[in-house]
Amino acid sequence: MPPQLPHFCNLQAFEQFLECLNSLETNESLLNGAIAISRHFLDGPRCESVSWNIDALADSVLDRVTHKSNETLLAHVHDVLFDTNGFEGNSANYYDLENSLLPVVLETRFGIPITLSLIYKLVANKVGLRVDGINSPGHFLARVHVSSTESMIVDAFHGGRILTVREAIELVSGVSGADISVADQLLRPCTNRQWLARILNNLQSILLNQSRFDDVSAMRELLVALIEPS
Numbered sequence: 001m002p003p004q005l006p007h008f009c010n011l012q013a014f015e016q017f018l019e020c021l022n023s024l025e026t027n028e029s030l031l032n033g034a035i036a037i038s039r040h041f042l043d044g045p046r047c048e049s050v051s052w053n054i055d056a057l058a059d060s061v062l063d064r065v066t067h068k069s070n071e072t073l074l075a076h077v078h079d080v081l082f083d084t085n086g087f088e089g090n091s092a093n094y095y096d097l098e099n100s101l102l103p104v105v106l107e108t109r110f111g112i113p114i115t116l117s118l119i120y121k122l123v124a125n126k127v128g129l130r131v132d133g134i135n136s137p138g139h140f141l142a143r144v145h146v147s148s149t150e151s152m153i154v155d156a157f158h159g160g161r162i163l164t165v166r167e168a169i170e171l172v173s174g175v176s177g178a179d180i181s182v183a184d185q186l187l188r189p190c191t192n193r194q195w196l197a198r199i200l201n202n203l204q205s206i207l208l209n210q211s212r213f214d215d216v217s218a219m220r221e222l223l224v225a226l227i228e229p230s
Helices: 011-023 027-039 044-048 050-064 070-084 102-108 113-126 165-176 180-185 192-209 213-227
Strands: 130-134 141-145 151-155 161-163
Touching (some): 011 213, 044 102, 113 141, 113 151, 113 192
Antiparallel strands (some): 141 151
């Protein structure tokens, strides 16, 4: 049975979101899902520029590369995103709605861990690196695979700093209060479905605190579409 038309969500946003669910395992669908969520709040041109901006960042990385080893690519990704463009966490206004909207984060260079990690993943994947999201409670992280046996944990919120496993567990535990004794559960990889669900849950919490109940219902409509089998 096809999903009912939304009562609260912007129709164009809802339809784009449904379309991305058909191939959610791809990076393109993850990107389009995040754009669709933002489309409920933002005008069309700002959302339509997202893919171009991601490509431009990736091109900036590739323009600097003369030797395409993973180590070299990784160094240039960090230089372009964090040194040149200054992407960083918005500590001063952490719970601002716009920190969860991908088009705005690309414009302002400020965001929260999950949106900054998404930009990191999308740009790094474009240049040939494999990056997974880490669905850690309280503070989303990314894992970049340098080789078949070596990976690094990246904290995009704090300027792309590289963390050891121990440092990542201590960070997540400190932010979320999670028990370090279950450390193996704190750094699990994130599926694209989980990634979008977490963005939607974050937005619901922010909007609820602002008493924007129609927008809370709009995000719930997207979440239901995401988690219910087609």
